Amino acid sequence: MWEYTEKVLDLFYNPKNQGAIADANEPGIAVVFGEVGSIACGDALRLHLKIDIASDTIFDARFQTFGCTSAIASSSALTELIKGLTLDQALKLTNKEIADYLGGLPEAKMHCSVMGQEALEAAIYNYRGIEIEHHDEDEGALICTCFGVSENKIRRVAIENNLTTAEQVTSYVKAGGGCSSCLAAIEDVLITVQRETAATSQRLATEIAVAQETAPTTLTTVQKVTLIQRVLEEEVRPVLLADGGDVELYDVEGNTVKVLLKGACGSCSSSTATLKIAIEARLQERVLSTLVVESV
Numbered sequence: 001m002w003e004y005t006e007k008v009l010d011l012f013y014n015p016k017n018q019g020a021i022a023d024a025n026e027p028g029i030a031v032v033f034g035e036v037g038s039i040a041c042g043d044a045l046r047l048h049l050k051i052d053i054a055s056d057t058i059f060d061a062r063f064q065t066f067g068c069t070s071a072i073a074s075s076s077a078l079t080e081l082i083k084g085l086t087l088d089q090a091l092k093l094t095n096k097e098i099a100d101y102l103g104g105l106p107e108a109k110m111h112c113s114v115m116g117q118e119a120l121e122a123a124i125y126n127y128r129g130i131e132i133e134h135h136d137e138d139e140g141a142l143i144c145t146c147f148g149v150s151e152n153k154i155r156r157v158a159i160e161n162n163l164t165t166a167e168q169v170t171s172y173v174k175a176g177g178g179c180s181s182c183l184a185a186i187e188d189v190l191i192t193v194q195r196e197t198a199a200t201s202q203r204l205a206t207e208i209a210v211a212q213e214t215a216p217t218t219l220t221t222v223q224k225v226t227l228i229q230r231v232l233e234e235e236v237r238p239v240l241l242a243d244g245g246d247v248e249l250y251d252v253e254g255n256t257v258k259v260l261l262k263g264a265c266g267s268c269s270s271s272t273a274t275l276k277i278a279i280e281a282r283l284q285e286r287v288l289s290t291l292v293v294e295s296v
Contacts, residue, residue: 005103017079034123043067070109146178
């Protein structure tokens with residue numbers, strides 16, 4: 001028996017925004033949908049979006065889901081999270097943000113939050129006229145033939161969620177949950193991702209050390225911004241993403257670094273500590289000791 005949070009159970013028994021959206025008859029309004037999964041595989045989701053064309057904003061969102069408790073709750077949570085967002089903002093939503101909104105999901109059910117993220121992407125791609133078959137993530141070697149999961153998809157989900165085992169990958173995207181013949185290939189992908197991540201961190205550390213040694217106080221503006229962006233992308237963001245948060249560089253004015261805290265970090269009561277410990281201290285260590293980080 002799975003242990004579900006009160007939020008999951010509430011949205012299962014009392015789902016919000018369930019159903020379809022009728023075709024738009026209003027000027028300046030578009031209605032599209034994105035669909036992922038299949039009934040044969042156990043879960044399927046169709047996400048409907050009502051979009052204000054002028055502002056590129058999601059005016060309304062509804063869902064139709066065939067699946068378990070987690071699938072229904074995740075779909076309902078997704079619709080609540082994306083209302084009022086622009087399409088570009090919505091595309092940045094992660095499956096971890098969906099799970100965090102629910103107070104967490106059993107690891108074996110995390111694929112339901114991933115399914116929501118993919119349906120959202122499919123709907124927006126549909127609206128923008130982009131063929132989902134040509135999405136980079138769907139190209140490359142097919143690792144799991146039972147569920148049609150590519151190597152690129154496994155890589156993305158592993159990096160975003162800090163996955164280290166094939167069992168975790170199965171929980172998130174179902175790959176390996178059928179005949180199990182692809183488990184060894186999944187392990188190989190994870191090993192490659194871990195090696196690449198370690199190599200990137202080492203390269204970044206070396207480059208920063210050289211920059212600090214040669215010109216610790218005379219970095220040009222371009223050098224400074226480049227180093228700050230790299231530290232945020234390659235050292236800070238992976239840590240925050242693992243806890244459901246995120247950060248985006250907003251601006252650099254002199255030695256003041258302005259950032260946007262997102263996801264769990266944006267609403268967390270300890271966001272100040274995140275700024276000073278996870279971000280400012282790391283930038284002072286890696287880039288320049290006089291940097292000060294502020295949230296905007």
